[in-house]
Amino acid sequence: MAALTPVFLFLLFLSANSDESSSCFSAIPISNSVTALYVFGDSTVDAGNNNDIPNAPRANSLPYGIDFNNTPTGRFTNGKTIADFIAILYNLPLPPPYLSLTEAQRKTARDGINYASAGCGIFPNTKPPEKDCWSLQKQIEEFNRTVQEDLPCMIEDPQELADYLANSIFFISMGANDYLLNFNNHHGPEYFANSLLVQFKCYLQTLYNIGARNLVVNNIGPLGCLPSVINMTGNGQCDEQINQNIMPYNSQLPQTLKNIQDEYPDATLTLANSHDLFQDILADTEKYGFTDVKDPCCGAYNGQLACIPNATPCDNRCQYLFFDEQRYNLHIHWCGGHQRRDIDICFFIDVICLIPCTCLFHQ
Ligand SMILES: *[C@@H]1O[C@H](CO)[C@@H](O)[C@H](O)[C@H]1NC(C)=O
Numbered sequence: 001m002a003a004l005t006p007v008f009l010f011l012l013f014l015s016a017n018s019d020e021s022s023s024c025f026s027a028i029p030i031s032n033s034v035t036a037l038y039v040f041g042d043s044t045v046d047a048g049n050n051n052d053i054p055n056a057p058r059a060n061s062l063p064y065g066i067d068f069n070n071t072p073t074g075r076f077t078n079g080k081t082i083a084d085f086i087a088i089l090y091n092l093p094l095p096p097p098y099l100s101l102t103e104a105q106r107k108t109a110r111d112g113i114n115y116a117s118a119g120c121g122i123f124p125n126t127k128p129p130e131k132d133c134w135s136l137q138k139q140i141e142e143f144n145r146t147v148q149e150d151l152p153c154m155i156e157d158p159q160e161l162a163d164y165l166a167n168s169i170f171f172i173s174m175g176a177n178d179y180l181l182n183f184n185n186h187h188g189p190e191y192f193a194n195s196l197l198v199q200f201k202c203y204l205q206t207l208y209n210i211g212a213r214n215l216v217v218n219n220i221g222p223l224g225c226l227p228s229v230i231n232m233t234g235n236g237q238c239d240e241q242i243n244q245n246i247m248p249y250n251s252q253l254p255q256t257l258k259n260i261q262d263e264y265p266d267a268t269l270t271l272a273n274s275h276d277l278f279q280d281i282l283a284d285t286e287k288y289g290f291t292d293v294k295d296p297c298c299g300a301y302n303g304q305l306a307c308i309p310n311a312t313p314c315d316n317r318c319q320y321l322f323f324d325e326q327r328y329n330l331h332i333h334w335c336g337g338h339q340r341r342d343i344d345i346c347f348f349i350d351v352i353c354l355i356p357c358t359c360l361f362h363q
């Protein structure tokens with residue numbers, strides 16, 4: 001059995017309390033054992049790296065950030081991202097975007113860093129047409145540089161550094177853009193999913209080899225229900241073909257994670273089942289307090305138009321599932337932003353766990 005990891009502890013705790021969501025915030029354990037949070041991914045978790053990547057898709061003007069102290073940071077949402085909520089859960093500062101840090105700041109950052117870049121994917125060639133961003137490979141290369149060149153400035157002893165990394169959480173939220181921007185059906189969706197997972201497994205192993213031990217991995221939401229995709233179906237309905245295409249990936253991902261876990265018994269791979277969360281929301285909108293799960297809060301009706309700078313967003317942001325429309329992303333606005341932290345945290349718990357909570361392989 002691997003060492004008891006922070007994520008494991010959290011879930012143990014959660015399963016004892018999951019019946020009453022109102023108690024969930026006050027009951028969050030403050031864990032001092034999680035040393036840092038490192039984040040990789042796309043626009044679901046980009047916290048501003050794209051602001052510093054030439055010709056990258058950006059969310060650096062209002063109304064993005066309207067519920068983040070009215071400050072656009074580069075996050076593709078009105079408030080915080082799920083990566084931010086994970087940090088809050090573990091009493092860590094929000095991981096700063098890697099590219100926002102000066103050389104000196106990189107050498108003193110020990111609570112974690114965010115390498116995510118909107119638009120990119122698991123395949124190195126996934127990106128929006130005529131735009132640039134950092135693929136997962138590039139993000140991992142930069143993390144490797146952090147481990148080789150920056151962290152040793154603070155943590156000289158190699159064993160101490162290994163322990164530090166082993167007690168850190170690695171959250172990877174990627175794959176949607178591979179489907180939205182780079183999908184091909186030449187050999188069928190099973191084949192595509194398989195190629196993507198072979199590539200993904202390799203990257204997760206690379207993270208392990210650099211020192212990561214607690215890896216939390218998102219699956220892919222029902223992309224056929226993005227506002228911009230709904231707009232293109234022309235009948236107000238989700239594109240079920242797209243939803244079908246992602247299914248082989250989501251159904252094989254748990255086995256891929258389990259295979260890695262079997263190969264590296266001191267690692268803990270956790271699936272964050274965002275797909276089932278969104279499916280659940282779409283199936284029972286009211287239960288989650290949404291009144292609109294088809295239109296973006298910012299952007300024209302049914303989402304064909306982008307959330308452009310200084311556009312006026314909807315007033316009732318808590319009632320919209322989508323903050324913007326962008327076809328290649330799932331920009332959930334995490335109801336309520338910072339003012340309603342208790343609700344946000346409960347939301348996050350649903351994401352990180354299957355519903356019901358059975359997401360961890362070490363049980
Ligand atoms: C990490 O950096 C070291 C030292 O520069 C290098 O030898 C190694 O190949 C790098 N690993 C990855 C995955 O980039």
Ligand SMILES: *[C@@H]1O[C@H](CO)[C@@H](O)[C@H](O)[C@H]1NC(C)=O
Binds near residue numbers: 234236301
């Ligand atoms: C798609 O969006 C455009 C622009 O907002 C809108 O005019 C059009 O009616 C939408 N199409 C459908 C089928 O909803």
